[in-house]
Amino acid sequence: MTPKNYVVFKGTKDGITLQFDPDASFVDICEQLTRKVKEASSFFDNVKTALAFKGRSFTEEQEQELMRIVVDNTTMDITFVKTESSQLMQLAALAKKEAIGQNVTKYHKGSLRNGQRIDFDGSVVVIGDVNPGAEIKATGNIIILGQLKGMAHAGCEGIEEAFVCALYMAPVQLRIADIITRFPEENKRGNKAPEFAFIQEGQIFVMPLS
Template identity: 30%
Template sequence: MGKVLKQGVTIKGTKDGLLFFLDDSRPFSAVLKELKYKLEQNNASHIWDGPEMKVKIKLGQRQISKPEEIAVRELFSIRKNLIIHEFESEGMPYLLDRESGIEMLSGTVRSGQVLTHTGDILLLGDVNPGGTIQSTGSIYVMGAIRGLAHAGSKGDETAIIAASILRPTQLRIADVISRPPDQWDESEVNMRFAYLVNNQIAVEKMHHLSRIRPDQEWKENNKRP
């Protein structure tokens, strides 16, 4: 008889809200896939569509990167009543490489404006047509990119560009410029990220990040003493 694979996501209710246990022995991409499936189910609508509930994400002995945290938050955004209040790892900070961090800004980059940054940046807002966001590291936008985004502006080819709505006029990573904007699928509503592969810019859904960029996870893990 075959071995039964235990659940990657376990949900428990408490007096304060809901606990989501994410199995630290499974690949994070597989856990994200299972989490997405469970959040999209309709047979638990009394929970998913009920009153506002606090959510705590327990990661076990796993630490996650900032892009992975953003991917989890994006999945939960489909259930407006489920509000993530905390991530927790056992005996350690839940985020990898906290000392270098990521700068978070909020606002809208309007037409004619240029937002430049050194390092990774998380923008809570939109980049409108005619606006530009440029960073020497990766760019994460919890909103829409409809203007120009340039990540890895000093030559970092491992940088990525991620957004809740990715419909840019142009993308650049390091010295590579995207194809014409008609390549971007207007029907796609999931968070996506752009990255370099074979000297071309490709786009994938956010939950594929750990599969496509496993080298980044390895480097971050090995920065810890």
């Protein structure tokens, strides 16, 4: 009898997607993921890629365990991690944290056009869109109540607790502290839920808000 595939690898132009069986136990998923990444270790040798988890939601601890399996058994340089977790408690915890020295928030009403820039010592909230060619740089958090299609750099003085949140997130470039990533093309197509990006274990993660 052929064993069921609980974990399926799919290569896309944006990176590697791990499709997980929504009904499988987490133990079975971990065991199969470990076996598969070991078998394909030469294929992933020193590959620089984005990684996406699809098919089901995991707790923060489970996501960390899956990442540990991948990192421990391959030499991939993972630049971006996207998950389908629906846990909003992590966002609430991040939102309540004030980055060191950051207790000031700048509110900007209106969209930013090509060539416009906000550079602020604190957090930034934009009530509007950030269009291609526009840029926001903040020592604290960045929240966009609209579309983020330009460039955003939160925690620009090295504060890794900072985050970026947008109702529609498809930036040309996203950076938090000293970690920079190219956003997957799949995020630039179609309608989707609001998302926020944050650093976890040295990687930028993106999580939907709904």
